[in-house]
Amino acid sequence: MSSTDFTTDVTSVNGSADQPVFIPAPATPYQGDIARYWDHEARPVNLRLGDVDGLYHHHYGIGDVDRSALGDTGDDAYEKRLIAELHRLESAQAEMLLDHLGAIARDDTLVDAGCGRGGSMVMAHQRFGCKVEGLTLSAKQAEFGNQRALELGIEDSVRSRVCNMLAMPFETGQAAGSWNNESSMYVDLEDLMAEHSRVLSVGGRYVTITGCWNPRYGQPSKWVSQINAHFECNIHSRREYLRAMADNRLVPQAVVDLTPATLPYWELRATSSLVTGIEEAFINSYRDGSFQYVLIAADRV
Numbered sequence: 307m308s309s310t311d312f313t314t315d316v317t318s319v320n321g322s323a324d325q326p327v328f329i330p331a332p333a334t335p336y337q338g339d340i341a342r343y344w345d346h347e348a349r350p351v352n353l354r355l356g357d358v359d360g361l362y363h364h365h366y367g368i369g370d371v372d373r374s375a376l377g378d379t380g381d382d383a384y385e386k387r388l389i390a391e392l393h394r395l396e397s398a399q400a401e402m403l404l405d406h407l408g409a410i411a412r413d414d415t416l417v418d419a420g421c422g423r424g425g426s427m428v429m430a431h432q433r434f435g436c437k438v439e440g441l442t443l444s445a446k447q448a449e450f451g452n453q454r455a456l457e458l459g460i461e462d463s464v465r466s467r468v469c470n471m472l473a474m475p476f477e478t479g480q481a482a483g484s485w486n487n488e489s490s491m492y493v494d495l496e497d498l499m500a501e502h503s504r505v506l507s508v509g510g511r512y513v514t515i516t517g518c519w520n521p522r523y524g525q526p527s528k529w530v531s532q533i534n535a536h537f538e539c540n541i542h543s544r545r546e547y548l549r550a551m552a553d554n555r556l557v558p559q560a561v562v563d564l565t566p567a568t569l570p571y572w573e574l575r576a577t578s579s580l581v582t583g584i585e586e587a588f589i590n591s592y593r594d595g596s597f598q599y600v601l602i603a604a605d606r607v
């Protein structure tokens with residue numbers, strides 16, 4: 307272990323009973339800031355939604371609101387139904403990402419780059435039966451994801467580690483599929499796509515769901531700047547995604563504008579008691595066309 311590594315009492319992360327436990331030092335001061343941000347995150351809008359069925363997401367939702375499931379605003383259980391509905395829309399988003407991975411076999415490995423608390427990883431394993439490797443900068447998130455995997459008895463297949471996704475601990479060509487679900491706005495896209503391209507097998511599939519600024523608008527709008535400041539991230543343009551993929555042997559197979567599909571989620575969330583204050587920036591930027599919610603699936607050729 308080098309002097310730049312530091313130990314942690316998080317025993318379920320980056321170690322095992324017979325191996326030393328250590329968390330690598332952040333590659334940059336910025337990554338240290340992001341690790342701290344997610345180590346301290348405990349917003350009810352994420353935890354209470356995850357409590358619905360044990361799938362904890364840090365991404366947003368898509369699809370129409372089921373008004374019959376929501377029912378009347380007047381009764382006591384309305385807030386509970388609203389939380390369940392927001393969670394259903396977030397899980398639908400992850401299902402759509404998994405739909406675009408293509409055929410995945412039980413002996414394949416998938417990589418969740420920027421895995422958060424691991425909700426998408428569990429869903430991927432439940433769908434494909436394969437190994438799913440998650441990377442996050444946050445020891446708390448990795449510990450949380452590994453604890454959930456243990457509770458579900460899938461710890462041999464679903465593992466979260468503290469690691470920079472720009473230097474993934476995988477061999478060249480090891481992964482059949484990889485993704486970024488709302489985690490690509492924390493890194494340089496050329497570096498990110500080069501690393502996905504390296505770890506993917508030829509013929510493998512990369513999928514991202516992301517918010518990006520729209521080159522047709524001109525430059526990032528004030529709402530996009532507000533979202534960047536809120537999350538300490540750096541939202542890229544749609545053009546940058548396509549260019550970084552083209553530069554790194556990732557050929558788009560599908561580009562889907564999910565903006566109309568995510569607006570109902572935001573409009574519903576804005577009415578809930580779990581608002582965080584960022585709802586207006588998402589709703590206004592999606593409506594004025596300066597910001598888009600997109601899925602891009604690409605073949606590694």
Ligand SMILES: C[S@@+](CC[C@H](N)C(=O)[O-])C[C@H]1O[C@@H](n2cnc3c(N)ncnc32)[C@H](O)[C@@H]1O
Pocket residue numbers: 337340341344362363364365419420421422423424425426441442443444447469470471472486487488489492493
């Ligand atoms: C908004 S959360 C998304 C979590 C997850 N993909 C989901 O859908 O629930 C962003 C995640 O990106 C991770 N992240 C940001 N930069 C990273 C990096 N350089 N390497 C690994 N993870 C990173 C954060 O630690 C966090 O887990």
Ligand SMILES: CC(C)=CCC/C(C)=C/COP(=O)(O)OP(=O)(O)O
Pocket residue numbers: 349351352363364365366488489491516517533537539541582584
């Ligand atoms: C689409 C964009 C620009 C996403 C930025 C990354 C991000 C913070 C996603 C949601 O995380 P979260 O689920 O922790 O956020 P919230 O607390 O708002 O639900």
Ligand SMILES: [Mg+2]
Pocket residue numbers: 351352363364365366
């Ligand atoms: Mg959330």
